[in-house]
Amino acid sequence: MSREQFSRSVAVSGPPERVFAHLSQPESYVGLSPLIVGVRDVRRVGDAVQYVAVERFRLGPLSWDNLIKVTMTFPEPGRRLVSDVRSPGWVHLVATVTLEADGEGTRVTEDVTVTFPGLLRRFVVGQAQSVQEFRAAELARRMAG
Template identity: 50%
Template sequence: MEFAHSFTVAAPAARIYAHLIDPRSYIGLSPLVVEVRDIRPSNSSIAYVAVERFDFGPFHWNNPIRVTMTGSTDGHTITSAVRSPGFVTLNSRVALVPGVAGTEVTESIAVTAPLGLRRFVLNQARSVQQYRATELTRRMTT
């Protein structure tokens, strides 16, 4: 399952890139991420664990996911490979294209999940993508 979303942020690509390449920025940038830990930079990539919190009424479940994020040397692309329990994977690519009104941000996502989780994972990934676009735009304008 693959999908993409593009939007414009009124900020320079370098500022957006610097924000997105820092794993700690994803707390709150994704509505599910409540903690980032075990950050391990290595050459051109950064590996870390992000903890997603899913709420089901009065109950919640913390889901630790392993992320490997790689930035481009030109500061215009970030790729992430996410491995989650339950045989769920998510690969994303964020492309930053400078323009007159700011930077066009395009996030492409490919998700795999077992049949029983597929609809839930796809709905969550799309919802998080939309939220992240709104929150990134807000953060870059303050």
């Protein structure tokens, strides 16, 4: 198995509490991540939230729904959350989001570690980085409104 790590930070409007409230709701990820078109089977398990995200890939007129299992934990409520994502094809992604007050806004830093079969490197890393970039921009847009 291969492994990659990368990080991205973005400044968004609003205090960390508002950003955390948004990011801690699984339904917020529909459209926040460009591939996520639905969320289902949301349930609390102890201090975690588990759910299935529907990730839709398109190739011309064809589409394929990939069901990914997500466990979201809150090691530092209001400041940090971790999403542990298990996808078919032996792809495992852990995204740790840290929120820091930044003037009247929030600095959002997302650290990603993704593990995958080596033959999938280009696709998996390319998709994960593209999604991370989109998510940062969309979160900034949402928090500005």
